[in-house]
Amino acid sequence: MEKDVAVLGVGAHPWGKFPGKDFVDLAVTAANEAFKDAGMGWKDIQAMVCAETVWSGKSGLYAGQFVSRALGSTGIPAVNIQNGCASGAVALAVAAMMIKSGMCDIALAIGGDVSPEGFLPALAGEDPLSPDSLRFTAIGATNPVHWALDCRRRMEEYGTTETHLAKVKVKNSRYGSSNPLARYRKVFTLEEVLNSAVVCYPLRLYEICATSDGGGAVILSSMDMARRYTSRPVTLAAATLGNLVYGDPTVVIGSHVAYKVNSSVPMASEVVQSSRKAYEKAGIGPEELDFAELPDNSSWHELMYMEALGFCGPGEAEHLLDDGATELGGRLPINVSGGFASFGEAVAAQGLLQVYEIVRQLREQAGPRQVQGAKVGFGQVYGAQGNAGTVIVKR
Amino acid sequence: LTIGLVELPENLKIMGQLTGCKEEDLKIGMDMELVIEKLFEDEEGREVVTWKFGPAQAGKK
Numbered sequence: 001m002e003k004d005v006a007v008l009g010v011g012a013h014p015w016g017k018f019p020g021k022d023f024v025d026l027a028v029t030a031a032n033e034a035f036k037d038a039g040m041g042w043k044d045i046q047a048m049v050c051a052e053t054v055w056s057g058k059s060g061l062y063a064g065q066f067v068s069r070a071l072g073s074t075g076i077p078a079v080n081i082q083n084g085c086a087s088g089a090v091a092l093a094v095a096a097m098m099i100k101s102g103m104c105d106i107a108l109a110i111g112g113d114v115s116p117e118g119f120l121p122a123l124a125g126e127d128p129l130s131p132d133s134l135r136f137t138a139i140g141a142t143n144p145v146h147w148a149l150d151c152r153r154r155m156e157e158y159g160t161t162e163t164h165l166a167k168v169k170v171k172n173s174r175y176g177s178s179n180p181l182a183r184y185r186k187v188f189t190l191e192e193v194l195n196s197a198v199v200c201y202p203l204r205l206y207e208i209c210a211t212s213d214g215g216g217a218v219i220l221s222s223m224d225m226a227r228r229y230t231s232r233p234v235t236l237a238a239a240t241l242g243n244l245v246y247g248d249p250t251v252v253i254g255s256h257v258a259y260k261v262n263s264s265v266p267m268a269s270e271v272v273q274s275s276r277k278a279y280e281k282a283g284i285g286p287e288e289l290d291f292a293e294l295p296d297n298s299s300w301h302e303l304m305y306m307e308a309l310g311f312c313g314p315g316e317a318e319h320l321l322d323d324g325a326t327e328l329g330g331r332l333p334i335n336v337s338g339g340f341a342s343f344g345e346a347v348a349a350q351g352l353l354q355v356y357e358i359v360r361q362l363r364e365q366a367g368p369r370q371v372q373g374a375k376v377g378f379g380q381v382y383g384a385q386g387n388a389g390t391v392i393v394k395r
Numbered sequence: 396l397t398i399g400l401v402e403l404p405e406n407l408k409i410m411g412q413l414t415g416c417k418e419e420d421l422k423i424g425m426d427m428e429l430v431i432e433k434l435f436e437d438e439e440g441r442e443v444v445t446w447k448f449g450p451a452q453a454g455k456k
Contacts, residue, residue, distance in 0.1 A: 135410065137434075138411075138434065138445045138446070139398055139410055139411055139412055139445075140396050140398065140412065141398055141410060145398050145410075149398070149399070149400050149410070152423065153423065156423045200398075249408075251400060251408075251410065257409065257410045257411075258407060258408065258409040258410070259407070259408055260405075260406060260407055260408075261402070261406045261407070261408055262406065263406075
């Protein structure tokens with residue numbers, strides 16, 4: 001029988017642009033918030049798993065060593081994780097494994113990131129053999145191009161309209177407006193979104209997440225240890241991982257410019273993999289979730305992921321959106337944190353930010369964004385090259 | 396700049412720039428063909444070419 005794992009504390013540095021602060025500063029702030037939240041200190045942490053940042057040079061690849069040194073070199077293990085935009089969730093999953101295995105009783109999953117301005121560039125630089133450079137040099141395909149291609153097909157197949165895409169942003173901006181951690185607090189109207197510049201048709205400026213700086217930290221512990229700190233610990237019901245399946249029809253960022261499609265493989269297969277494992281592990285199906293945090297890198301993502309995650313059938317996401325089912329008070333509120341639409345992405349930290357929101361919701365600490373009576377929260381992130389992490393937390 | 400995804404009969408999808416066609420005339424499902432075209436000139440004035448796709452010419456598929 002696997003040991004249960006508790007989420008003892010969560011912390012975050014606000015999302016935005018903070019000239020003069022590096023990823024270590026952001027991670028340390030998040031860690032200190034998490035220590036305060038859990039009622040413990042850095043010296044109580046027995047192991048840490050740190051999401052790497054690729055935007056901070058080689059020091060970003062040793063993020064765990066930099067962050068642990070800044071917190072104080074206590075000698076605990078510090079593992080570095082690189083899974084692109086899914087890194088935060090992967091760090092959490094590895095920290096959970098450390099506790100389940102008995103390696104330690106208290107572990108910290110952490111990540112801080114300082115993103116470049118504008119489009120995220122190729123990681124391989126000018127390497128002509130890397131498909132991640134090829135797509136920039138030979139095609140001019142920035143990340144949103146990939147999303148726009150799949151979104152155009154969705155419009156053709158399911159009748160998704162530009163208004164649907166704008167509605168996602170309007171909904172998420174309403175929640176982001178009351179989230180003190182969010183970078184963008186403005187409540188957008190449909191007209192404002194629909195009149196914003198086209199970045200890559202059909203996706204507009206306000207429908208694509210910005211590149212932000214931010215930090216997140218989550219403290220996990222064994223249940224026995226958790227009871228020393230709180231009488232009502234929340235439980236990490238699942239933290240599962242997935243990877244791309246051969247034949248996936250999705251236009252995946254960074255892995256290839258030409259690829260084989262197999263009609264029996266679903267879109268976002270990496271997310272299908274991780275989420276189905278999470279439902280099984282938690283013994284909780286998508287119909288039992290009280291709210292979900294999805295990676296809305298663009299408005300299209302939120303709609304597509306609702307289906308990939310089994311929240312609804314193919315082509316039904318727009319109906320749920322139109323019916324208000326994904327709003328606060330609806331059947332399954334989505335991105336009540338404000339989502340990436342209000343935060344922007346901070347690659348190494350966003351998976352942990354989702355857990356922050358989920359835990360605050362489960363403890364009824366979300367203020368005007370509170371999902372009433374929330375008992376089960378869900379988080380999903382995906383990373384470049386096709387990898388994914390799913391988190392389910394329950395009260 | 397127009398970028399598209401072209402599907403080959405063998406279920407292979409290739410991303411590439413689209414050429415020889417106005418954006419509003421493009422339709423999902425239309426027949427396309429391979430075009431080799433200039434991408435840019437390098438510092439020594441040499442043409443660097445790339446793969447692109449344009450609408451298939453009549454009588455040819």
